[in-house]
Amino acid sequence: MPSDRLIGEPAWLRATAIAATLAVITVMLILPLAVVFTEAAAKGRAFLLAALTDPDALAAIRLSLLVAAIVVPINTVFGLAAAWAVSHFRFTGRGLLVAVMELPFAVSPVVSGLIYVLMFGLQGWCGPWLAAHNIHIIFAIPGIVLSTLFVTLPFVARQVAPLMQALGVAEEEAALTLGASPWHMFRRVTLPKIRWALLTGMLLCNARAMGEFGAVSVVSGHIRGLTNTMPLHIEILYNEYNLAAAFGIAGLLAAMAIATIALRMALEWQHHSSLARGSAAIWNQPV
């Protein structure tokens, strides 16, 4: 095992680096989260419960869960297919595909939302046709799902593709020569090796799908009880100076995110070596 410490690394550098990191994390991440939870709890449990069980709040929570339940499986399948394509085949436009896959991370979510308004909105390209056929996408749930799909597109592919590339195809080829069907090969050879990276990608995708604000805000129309997701509902409460209720829902959303990270850490703990290998590959390999 190589030592964690570089030879000749001065102690003060180590201490400063750790202290600076801790300070930034405390001020920027932990304190605000603590504020969210204390504010949520400030008015007591009864008020918090009332804020969370308000019909509009419940509808927002349901919608956020519904969107995540649709988006995560679709992006998992897409991410696997995309990762497979770029790691197993050399084809014209492969580099471009890898770059385009990152686009949702580079483009502002508001722009992502506007794209769909331009395409499917009343004044958009397909707008008149959709209106004529009574299909509602913008200011309706399909628009929210579409824009969330777009924003969370890269998560699974980004986790899985570098790992697949690093693993190579030798074992898969061995499986084929032994008579495995492509499905058997994927199920018994590929999947066991990528499962922790895949799960990490799915968890991150899920967290973002429930938390996405910008893109969803543009296409949702903010119809209470119908097209408000949790982040949108929080904003409405906040704009109405209903701070306690806003913090209540925000606390729940933050708790869901923390639960996601905790789940990931628990998995990492349990399968340390396997996930560590995956992470190393992710950091060392260009996507």
Added chain:
Amino acid sequence: MIHLRGLTKGFGASSVLNAIDLDIPPGQFVALLGPSGSGKTTLLRILSGLEIADTGSITLNGHAAAALPPGARNIGFVFQSYALFGHLSAFENIAFGLRVRPRRSRPSEPEIRRRVEDLLAMVHLDGLGPRLPAQLSGGQRQRIALARALAIEPRILLLDEPFGALDQHVRASLRTELRRLHDTLGLTTVFVTHDQDEALELADRIITLERGRIARDMAPVAGTPTRPRHVKPDQ
């Protein structure tokens, strides 16, 4: 057993194999020799079905095989890098080819167990079935890879520089065992190597590839291993 006619393969603009004609009779042990880039690994991969030739025909055991996927060719393949399934035990590695068979031709669990134990004994690794590949030495890994390839009871065994990463002592003993398995199981074997001594010691026939063509085709003669005599390809 193996008949190749006009086999040609190029990657992009460069030609890797150039109109290869080759007949290998049943039971022969053939070494494919040649410098790197001469096309020997590509030829082996085309035989196995992992690469597709651009033109030419492949006949295996009397059946046209050029369009068959790797799994339908009944060929054992041993990789230089072992390519063992890292997440499966040695036992499960060997059992893999039996377990992925369609239900009707899949052996029963006790039958699989018996055959894997037999194969472990055949490569002298009795008792090491529960180990993961990472817990085995290089020589042991290649023995497992050999046993795994033989588990599907192939008529043809292809090996791609299988002993390249091993030290001299281990190589020597694996060579002896490979030749013994070839003889006792009645296999037809094609063995890719860049080591001339290895080819001379193991093979009934040595084919040298250069720039995608068969440059020499000969049989080594006992006693004069460095100056093999020429034989006709079909002999």
